[in-house]
Amino acid sequence: MKHSQDLLLDVAETLLTEEQIAAKVAELGKQISDDYAGRELTLVSVLKGSLPFMADLMRRITLPLRIDLMEVSSYGGTATESSGLVRILKDLSAPIDGRDVLIVEDIIDTGLTLNYLIRYLKGKNPRSITVCALLDKPARRLVEIPLDYVGFEIPDAFVVGYGLDFGEVYRNLRFVGVLRPEAYES
Amino acid sequence: MSEEESSRGPRADCSFAHASEAEFARILDFYQVDWQYEPITFPILWDLDGNVLESFAPDFYLPDLEIFVELTTLQQRLVRKKNRKVRRLRELYPALRIKLFYARDFRALMVKYGRSALVSELSGTLGQVMPHSEADEYGLPAGPGGLDRSNATDDADPSVPGSNPEQGPGRERRSRAARRRATRKAAAATVYAAAT
Numbered sequence: 001m002k003h004s005q006d007l008l009l010d011v012a013e014t015l016l017t018e019e020q021i022a023a024k025v026a027e028l029g030k031q032i033s034d035d036y037a038g039r040e041l042t043l044v045s046v047l048k049g050s051l052p053f054m055a056d057l058m059r060r061i062t063l064p065l066r067i068d069l070m071e072v073s074s075y076g077g078t079a080t081e082s083s084g085l086v087r088i089l090k091d092l093s094a095p096i097d098g099r100d101v102l103i104v105e106d107i108i109d110t111g112l113t114l115n116y117l118i119r120y121l122k123g124k125n126p127r128s129i130t131v132c133a134l135l136d137k138p139a140r141r142l143v144e145i146p147l148d149y150v151g152f153e154i155p156d157a158f159v160v161g162y163g164l165d166f167g168e169v170y171r172n173l174r175f176v177g178v179l180r181p182e183a184y185e186s
Numbered sequence: 187m188s189e190e191e192s193s194r195g196p197r198a199d200c201s202f203a204h205a206s207e208a209e210f211a212r213i214l215d216f217y218q219v220d221w222q223y224e225p226i227t228f229p230i231l232w233d234l235d236g237n238v239l240e241s242f243a244p245d246f247y248l249p250d251l252e253i254f255v256e257l258t259t260l261q262q263r264l265v266r267k268k269n270r271k272v273r274r275l276r277e278l279y280p281a282l283r284i285k286l287f288y289a290r291d292f293r294a295l296m297v298k299y300g301r302s303a304l305v306s307e308l309s310g311t312l313g314q315v316m317p318h319s320e321a322d323e324y325g326l327p328a329g330p331g332g333l334d335r336s337n338a339t340d341d342a343d344p345s346v347p348g349s350n351p352e353q354g355p356g357r358e359r360r361s362r363a364a365r366r367r368a369t370r371k372a373a374a375a376t377v378y379a380a381a382t
Contacts, residue, residue, distance in 0.1 A: 074299065075212075075213050075216045075217070075299045076299030076300045076301050084212070084215060084216060085215070085216060085218065086216050086217050086218060109298070110295070112213070112214075112217040112219065113217065115217065115219070116217050116218060119218075139291075140291065140294065140295075141285075142251075142253075142255070142285060143219070143251055144251070144253075156290075156294070158294065158297060158298075166297075167300065184297050184302060185302065
């Protein structure tokens, strides 16, 4: 992988500005606050890509809530070589039985990871499980999973920034941009 | 998730027609999505006597998700025929859900999983699995992972052996067996059609 020292040079175009993201996150936060009023909400963020979204979203929700973090191994990672199966790299730190769980995801494309995660979390007997995704890329969908809260539906392009990476780089961009093909083509 | 579910492992006993299909199966295994490889062949064209002239076997069926998946990682100009078959399939079996994965989709999947370097060898002509003798004959590499295509179902037009431009030189030889399989599976497909 060959990324520039100035990451902005690797971005072909800005898809979502910092301001657009902030406005959408505020809108989602209000909607979630209204929908979950009086209930026991736990936000579950899926590392690492959804961290910035989680941090912003939780501050836009006006209800008392808990947060928790999970990490799931990705295909092609080191875990592939050892087991050939998806693994929970970091599990929840507190029980969720009887609680309303809102999974916070940065992006849903194939839906494979989310499908696995929902099946896993259902085994922990939560009262409900819903999904909030900042970005939805339906063109890539393989597993149809209803998304309860969606920030933006985006075109079929390789996007980075606001937590989204390529090879662990670009997560710190404050906006979502389309990566130049030269940056990921070998 | 039950212990039984979490202990499901990758399947090593399946032969694929193309390296991209094997890689796709590994991805499904990784995420513990159950799959079947070419489980059914759908007749899509009949003659006036009701004999099947053309059939189509989608690459994968994901039973838990109730969706068929067809991978098309060959050159775009060769995809037209497959697009036509999928359209026909949807017309004849409207209740059936099928997702067509094009070369660009597969490439994006590989990039996402940090396997972009493998794209060229897993897709296109190079990804077609050939026995070693044929690979030697045509100067092409044999497919990875010891795969063979003896279990592959041909989705070419069975009335015109070897007419499919996607077949390449090594695929003609299996068209007769594929036709026999297509005929056997046609009955099953008819049952499916009646049920839906």
